[in-house]
Amino acid sequence: MAGIKYKIEENEGVLSESAKGWKKELNLISWNDREVKYDIRDWAPEHDKMGKGVTLTRGELKELRNILNNMNL
Template identity: 70%
Template sequence: MADIKYTITQHIGILSESSKGWKKELNLISWNDREPKFDIREWSPEHEKMGKGVTLSKEEIVALRDLLNGLV
């Protein structure tokens, strides 16, 4: 399997933290030198390991925001 290259271009915030120090974060990440996208996933304390996550375009994150705003 080929290595996946990523760069966290903007740390937006932490959604939660586990007892082992892993943090579920919202970041802007450039995957394999592509345009940065919004990304939600768990990261180990030093960002050396990551869990499975979801990557969203700007349009998708706006749609998610709108959906969540409709819940309240």
């Protein structure tokens, strides 16, 4: 993406993969040299292109975990 700087600090895991090789990943990312946040989005195989996603602080990720743990899946 033009004008946006990012650095994937840590890959936490892959949630799914499309037939075209794009992967939905949970990563710890620094956006524009800011503090790292957790990020869920689709990535091209070389991490040179990305889809829309959601970025979460550590606290928000903990709340999401609590919500998911309480769901009847």
